[in-house]
Amino acid sequence: MKSQFVWAPDARITEHPIRIAKDNLTSVTGVMQGTFTRPMPDGKGGFIQPTSKKFSINMATVGIWNKHAVMEEEFLEEEFLFWDNLAFYQQIGLA
Template sequence: MKNKYLFLLLATIISSCQQNTGNLQQKVDSLQKALQQYTDEAALTQQRLQRFDTLDFDFYSHQQWDSLSISHAQDIVVTYPDGSQTKGLPDHIKQLEPLFTFAPDTKIKEHPVRFGSGNWTCVIGVMTGTFSKPMSMGDGKTMAPTGKSFRLSMCTVGHWEHGKMKEEMLFWDNASMMQQIGEGK
């Protein structure tokens, strides 16, 4: 009789261990799936941030406007520091060009802060340039160049869909730039 109870106890323990092994395997599988999703998202974020580096350091800094289509959707909506918006890549490019008419050496060479989550990325860059050509003030009026340089922190927040930015928000201090080039109060 004692052996019978011992046998039942052993059978119960073995059965319980087998059930726990099944539950444990489900937990391991679930954790592996979550880790893979995290790893995939981190890799995608890094790819987008690398694209941002190329966008600013190469395409923007060298005015390679045709290359913006690599990172920007054709129907991108861009919000600028003054709150204005453009819709579509051609209008975005038209909005970027005037800065280069009075500061043709404008560049972004560094992104000291860069991160992302899901379909969003954010970079803080440093934009530099020199007010070396006349600045159009509208109505045929221009502002004479001062030869002074500017150095601004700027931030770009991007919302990505299908490998391209669908929405972009740009932030920098226009008043600081005007002060630095000798035209602000």
């Protein structure tokens, strides 16, 4: 998570109230919190300047595990994270 949230070095998931697992799949919900304190890469070679605003958003994650209890690396990501982008952008001052 740290590499994805370089612009919020204090980003953390503070709770996982719902946890579901079946065979090699897991899914959990959580609350992700942090502060937009460093420049955010914009995907075009530039950066969005920090707003110093805090965020607290509900999120869900889905993981696919191999027989060695490690998330499968053949997928584009080891874990799939989902959240409400509009609520997130509003909280960090970008919407």
